[in-house]
Amino acid sequence: xxxxxxxxxxxxxxxxxxxxxxxxxxxxxxxxxxxxxxxxxxxxxxxxxxxxxxxxxxxxxxxxxxxxxxxxxxxxxxxxxxxxxxxxxxxxxxxxxxxxxxxxxxxxxxxxxxxxxxxxxxxxxxxxxxxxxxxxxxxxxxxxxxxxxxxxxxxxxxxxxxxxxxxxxxxxxxxxxxxxxxxxxxxxxxxxxxxxxxxxxxxxxxxxxxxxxxxxxxxxxxxxxxxxxxxxxxxxxxxxxxxxxxxxxxxxxxxxxxxxxxxxxxxxxxxxxxxxxxxxxxxxxxxxxxxxxxxxxxxxxxxxxxxxxxxxxxxxxxxxxxxxxxxxxxxxxxxxxxxxxxxxxxxxxxxxxxxxxxxxxxxxxxxxxxxxxxxxxxxxxxxxxxxx
Numbered sequence: 001x002x003x004x005x006x007x008x009x010x011x012x013x014x015x016x017x018x019x020x021x022x023x024x025x026x027x028x029x030x031x032x033x034x035x036x037x038x039x040x041x042x043x044x045x046x047x048x049x050x051x052x053x054x055x056x057x058x059x060x061x062x063x064x065x066x067x068x069x070x071x072x073x074x075x076x077x078x079x080x081x082x083x084x085x086x087x088x089x090x091x092x093x094x095x096x097x098x099x100x101x102x103x104x105x106x107x108x109x110x111x112x113x114x115x116x117x118x119x120x121x122x123x124x125x126x127x128x129x130x131x132x133x134x135x136x137x138x139x140x141x142x143x144x145x146x147x148x149x150x151x152x153x154x155x156x157x158x159x160x161x162x163x164x165x166x167x168x169x170x171x172x173x174x175x176x177x178x179x180x181x182x183x184x185x186x187x188x189x190x191x192x193x194x195x196x197x198x199x200x201x202x203x204x205x206x207x208x209x210x211x212x213x214x215x216x217x218x219x220x221x222x223x224x225x226x227x228x229x230x231x232x233x234x235x236x237x238x239x240x241x242x243x244x245x246x247x248x249x250x251x252x253x254x255x256x257x258x259x260x261x262x263x264x265x266x267x268x269x270x271x272x273x274x275x276x277x278x279x280x281x282x283x284x285x286x287x288x289x290x291x292x293x294x295x296x297x298x299x300x301x302x303x304x305x306x307x308x309x310x311x312x313x314x315x316x317x318x319x320x321x322x323x324x325x326x327x328x329x330x331x332x333x334x335x336x337x338x339x340x341x342x343x344x345x346x347x348x349x350x351x352x353x354x355x356x357x358x359x360x361x362x363x364x365x366x367x368x369x370x371x372x373x374x375x376x377x378x379x380x381x382x383x384x385x386x387x388x
Contacts (some may be wrong), residue, residue, distance in 0.1 A: 083316020
């Protein structure tokens with residue numbers, strides 16, 4: 001009696017073992033590599049200061065394109081303002097629109113020289129993927145409104161490495177702006193220039209002063225004479241009034257009736273009626289700045305300036321941008337591996353039943369579950385962006 005031969009479908013040939021092992025190693029190395037990349041790319045000043053802002057601008061415009069909103073143009077002054085705000089937060093270790101010392105977000109617009117009709121600000125820290133920043137903003141109603149608001153035409157992004165709550169992090173500041181027509185500066189009055197005095201003018205001034213003094217003396221003497229005449233006239237009037245009163249004392253006085261003044265009935269106040277004070281009108285002047293939101297946006301009330309639009313650039317859409325997007329890289333690699341495994345599974349299942357390799361199918365399904373588990377672990381390790 002011959003011994004039972006082990007079926008080939010429960011075994012893997014050497015080539016299949018090598019292929020399966022290499023695929024498992026690829027999955028594991030991709031997981032380790034992307035997580036190391038998520039932690040290490042922020043140590044590069046070039047990636048943080050140059051590539052990351054460009055990627056954020058591109059991702060923001062992609063979100064606007066989905067809603068058929070015009071793309072934002074990058075503005076150098078807004079970049080400067082955003083960079084100053086990011087460095088201010090990193091230096092003072094705070095994360096908020098309003099600094100602990102009272103500095104407002106709009107003061108950085110003014111300091112950079114950007115005159116705005118509308119302005120907005122989004123902030124983010126504690127992220128490991130540049131796409132995670134924009135996705136977190138889009139999930140917040142206030143931040144999303146800034147990103148997709150059609151009234152904004154320009155954007156600036158600034159970054160700074162620092163520490164917050166004891167953790168090393170990267171501060172990202174996204175500023176939105178609509179340029180305004182600058183108001184004319186008030187013209188300061190010029191003080192009149194005193195004429196220079198020459199020796200001849202000094203002599204003339206002395207002579208004029210002496211003449212004025214003599215004229216004043218003459219006027220004083222004339223005033224004395226006028227007062228004397230007025231006194232004599234008053235004395236004469238008093239004598240005449242005394243004589244008239246003496247003649248009236250000899251005739252009995254007749255009492256005069258008081259004049260009758262008509263009074264309307266509705267003009268007579270009632271004893272039960274309370275007097276009503278006149279209403280006071282208070283005029284409220286409109287402030288120069290109208291605050292739309294105490295945190296995210298504001299408007300100045302200035303006239304919007306007409307700006308010639310320049311072609312939209314995608315500076316972040318390069319291979320260097322992938323360095324700031326480990327999630328994208330992991331997704332690309334894992335999608336390729338999963339695609340290959342699914343194709344192999346389909347080929348195995350469509351093969352003849354007697355040639356079905358059960359072990360190969362089991363390995364493939366286990367690898368699919370491993371990829372899903374590693375992706376979930378990667379999400380837990382790299383997610384957690386904080387926005388404001």
